[in-house]
Amino acid sequence: MLVTRPTPNGVSEIERVIQTRGLRRRFGDNVVLDGLDLEVRRGEVFGFLGPNGSGKTTTIRLLLGLLRPDEGEIELFGQTVNSQRPAILARVGAMVEAPAFYPYLSGRDNLRVLARMSHLPETRVDEVLELAGLGRGASRKFGDYSVGMRQRLGFASTLLRDPDLLILDEPTTGLDPDGQRDFRDLMPRLKDRGKTVFLSSHSLNEVAEVCTRVVILKHGRRAAAGGVDWLLRSEPIVEVRTAEPAAAIAALEQQPWIRSVERDGEWLIVSVGDGAANEVNAALVAAGVIAHEVRMRERSLENLYHEVVHGEAA
Secondary structure, three states: OOOOOOOOOOOOOOOEEEEEEEEEEEEOOEEEEEEEEEEEEOOOEEEEEOOOOOOHHHHHHHHOOOOOOOEEEEEEOOEEOOOOHHHHHOOEEEEOOOOOOOOOOEHHHHHHHHHHHOOOOOHHHHHHHHHOOOOOOOOOEHHHOOHHHHHHHHHHHHHOOOOOEEEEEOOOOOOOHHHHHHHHHHHHHHHHOOOEEEEEOOOHHHHHHHOOEEEEEEOOEEEEEEEHHHHHHOOOEEEEEEOOHHHHHHHHOOOOOOOEEEEEOOEEEEEOOOOOHHHHHHHHHHOOOOEEEEEEOOOOHHHHHHHHHHOOOO
16 A cells, blocks of 8 residues: 655655656766656656757656666655566556567557566457557558557557556657647546656647646756746747847836847847736837837747757747
């Protein structure tokens, strides 16, 4: 029986599916993870973002027990992974690398083999094939599958044991637009079933659409973290195009509610705090500066990602 423990932020241990504290991992002199803290809660779709080399895949390998941390702690379902690894990982479905199956067997027969190895009923095979959108291609040999079909079969295999936690590394790679849409549609259905999804992806639109919270890694550290809605509400930006940039900057920097003004080509990028585009325009008019265009920048996860990782707007 798993005993819940009260925690400072009010999230019980039974609700916390993934917990890492001070996670560090080096490869030689290269520090890949540098004190990473993560918290993933039961029933959420959690986005894990970062550029290549930021430590995403290393984190996933550590979560699955494929690597050991140099420092720090990892808990899944409130238990240390190394203490009861087989029992804990039996509740996890993972898709980390290109799936490997018998090329001479059909997709359905490959899953039947896995089902028998796990002592699962064969009825489960057709259920997961349908969930993964591979019903029509299930009878074809795996060796004849396209990249997208292989991804679908790999995803179906992670669902076979009806896991409580899914860890997915770039699951939509190679999928056509229909396949990507099917994947996005499946995420809320899994969430409604009480499943937890840890999604590492380079598709920012995908993450913004299906995830409730995200972490962005940079050099093995958390560079940004929080609910998607909350992150996208922060720091409103107004963009101004004017033939008098110097005068506009001087006028705007006098306003106490404007946090910063930067020049980007023919545009001024204005961080307005609690202000809005019409207030920026009014300040320019009062100073006698003509603005050809004043607009609010649409806040997107792509913009946030580029600001955090590269220190620039997308």
